[in-house]
Amino acid sequence: MENNNHPQLINPKELFNPGPYGFSHSISVESPFQMCFISGQSGGVGEHHVLAPDFQTQVKDALENLKIVLQSHSMTFDHVLKITLLIVDHNQEKLGIWAEEAKKVWKTTYLPASTLIPVSRLALPDMLFEIDAIAIKPR
Template identity: 85%
Template sequence: MENNKQPQLINPAELFNPTPYGFSHSISVDSPFQMCFISGQSGGVGENHTLAPDFKTQVQDALKNLKIVLKSHSMTFDHVVKITLLIVDHNQEKLEIWTEEAKKVWDTTDLPTSTLIPVSQLALPDMLFEIDAIAVKIK
């Protein structure tokens, strides 16, 4: 039997509306397994996308935003198989902060695959961190 389901865009109401900026927060592809491709989540909070001034809080807020998107697909951090991290002015201190926060949401023995890309800046002037993800759930 042929699967005629189309990919489904999901923009959780708890996050800012990304449509005016030309993207969606996530898309889910339904087949024998569900795949979810999640756009970069920053530490922006609320409709105004207010950013905390410090790196650690932005990482924590970005992970909260990622959790919201995962939940909107009936997924958790356990379903994440790949992440990409973008860190402004990356250094050892920021890596240690990231590692500490990652261990709070993932079992340290089952971390997803990861790519870290140091960057000079992100989409907004005060944005210091961004994470995107691919999640998979077997049906």
């Protein structure tokens, strides 16, 4: 990453090309900290954004996509301070699945601050879960 104060867009080649859809996967800026604002990552896998039919697999795949974006900024889950979760037809069972998967990737003494928003639908008809993040790392 360049050491300047201009935002840098990063769209990891392992993820689908977001350009035609009007957004970037992430934007990073340098200040006393490297700050990264990550767009919502779903459980879509590969160039064709194939979605698993079940919620738990989509959560796992979305977290893997988030990891790819973080790594593209030389960051890890430890640098994530804020997340927003969007869950289609949210219920306590889905919340339990989320909590189980979150504990597998956040191995720090804290989980990030978060907001959970129940929704009736996401961008694609079969999407069940989406997560965005703000990550910060000292320079």
